[in-house]
Amino acid sequence: MLGFxxxxxxxxxxxxxxxxxxxxxxxxxPITAKSLSFLAACTVAYAGNALGTYRTxxxxxxxxxxxxxxxxxxxxAVQLLCLAVSHYGLGLTSQRADTxxxxxxxxxxxxxxxxxxxxxxxxxxxxxxxxxxx
Numbered sequence: 001m002l003g004f005x006x007x008x009x010x011x012x013x014x015x016x017x018x019x020x021x022x023x024x025x026x027x028x029x030p031i032t033a034k035s036l037s038f039l040a041a042c043t044v045a046y047a048g049n050a051l052g053t054y055r056t057x058x059x060x061x062x063x064x065x066x067x068x069x070x071x072x073x074x075x076x077a078v079q080l081l082c083l084a085v086s087h088y089g090l091g092l093t094s095q096r097a098d099t100x101x102x103x104x105x106x107x108x109x110x111x112x113x114x115x116x117x118x119x120x121x122x123x124x125x126x127x128x129x130x131x132x133x134x
Contacts, residue, residue: 016099016103050064
């Protein structure tokens with residue numbers, strides 16, 4: 001779990017830094033900025049998990065990356081939903097509100113989904129049936 005958390009923190013830093021840059025100085029809209037920052041963070045997270053955290057349980061090939069991407073896309077949908085509800089539904093349109101809703105609240109909820117999906121479907125060790133704890 002510590003390896004997953006370390007990789008997740010690195011991917012989170014990439015996501016947050018890129019989102020802030022794209023949303024602020026680059027002037028992109030919140031959904032576009034979050035989508036692009038997600039793609040970059042997803043790639044960093046896959047590399048970190050495949051080469052580090054789950055190196056002994058990884059499934060070689062593009063299938064593993066495809067499933068990993070799908071799990072992370074579901075997590076991104078959670079983040080985007082939080083961002084959309086805050087920005088468009090509640091009218092909280094400042095950069096700070098966008099960051100809190102997408103990169104804090106959304107990320108916390110999405111992390112639970114990503115941890116479960118990654119362990120269950122992407123880097124499943126032989127013999128493990130997808131248990132939450134191992």
